Amino acid sequence: EVQLVESGGGLIQPGGSLRLSCAASGFSVSNNYMSWVRQAPGRGLEWVSFIYSGGSPHYADSVKGRLTISRDNSKNTLYLQVNSLRVEDTAVYYCARILWRSWYFDLWGRGTLVTVSS
Amino acid sequence: QSALTQPASVSGSPQQSITISCTGTSSDVGGYNYVSWYQQHPGKAPKVMIYDVSNRPSGVSNRFSGSKSGNTASLTISGLQAEDEADYYCSSYTSSATWVFGGGTKLTV
Numbered sequence: 576e577v578q579l580v581e582s583g584g585g586l587i588q589p590g591g592s593l594r595l596s597c598a599a600s601g602f603s604v605s606n607n608y609m610s611w612v613r614q615a616p617g618r619g620l621e622w623v624s625f626i627y628s629g630g631s632p633h634y635a636d637s638v639k640g641r642l643t644i645s646r647d648n649s650k651n652t653l654y655l656q657v658n659s660l661r662v663e664d665t666a667v668y669y670c671a672r673i674l675w676r677s678w679y680f681d682l683w684g685r686g687t688l689v690t691v692s693s
Numbered sequence: 694q695s696a697l698t699q700p701a702s703v704s705g706s707p708q709q710s711i712t713i714s715c716t717g718t719s720s721d722v723g724g725y726n727y728v729s730w731y732q733q734h735p736g737k738a739p740k741v742m743i744y745d746v747s748n749r750p751s752g753v754s755n756r757f758s759g760s761k762s763g764n765t766a767s768l769t770i771s772g773l774q775a776e777d778e779a780d781y782y783c784s785s786y787t788s789s790a791t792w793v794f795g796g797g798t799k800l801t802v
Contacts, residue, residue: 679729
């Protein structure tokens with residue numbers, strides 16, 4: 576079955592760090608454009624980052640410098656390292672596959688909730 | 694990158710048609726035919742309903758259609774059904790090789 580499963584969320588204090596994981600099955604993350612999208616409670620979707628083979632990762636201006644997207648092809652897993660967490664980073668973080676050339680998010684995981692609070 | 698502009702809410706009766714607008718700039722909506730629309734039910738992940746402005750993925754009802762004029766894209770849902778009640782988001786690829794979403798529209802049927 577083609578799917579994405581996120582993990583790694585939880586309650587973390589401001590200033591802390593977290594690494595989110597997204598395990599893919601049924602396809603290879605190494606051959607696809609992959610992205611993270613987040614959604615704060617009761618708010619809209621916000622694109623965060625994407626990665627693809629052969630190029631540099633891209634980040635939204637709002638998170639640049641604090642987030643790092645990466646992947647482990649041997650584990651077929653996408654990651655998002657989030658540092659210097661702020662209360663406003665509280666959100667459900669979704670990983671999504673981007674369909675090349677049409678540039679839309681064709682496959683989504685169920686998301687993992689990150690809560691930043693003291 | 695500013696979010697695309699969508700109405701906060703729209704409503705319609707069963708079997709009616711509604712249209713949701715999505716306004717951006719020449720750097721996103723107006724510059725590319727890479728506008729997509731997503732449906733999200735409470736507590737669920739988004740699901741793509743329209744891509745490349747007007748294309749429907751396999752399995753999406755033909756009651757959903759998309760269009761674009763200048764910097765504004767639109768999603769039309771005809772023959773409204775109760776299960777269409779959800780939040781809808783537009784998205785566009787941008788000139789910065791990033792993506793931007795709209796603020797979302799809550800559809801009440």
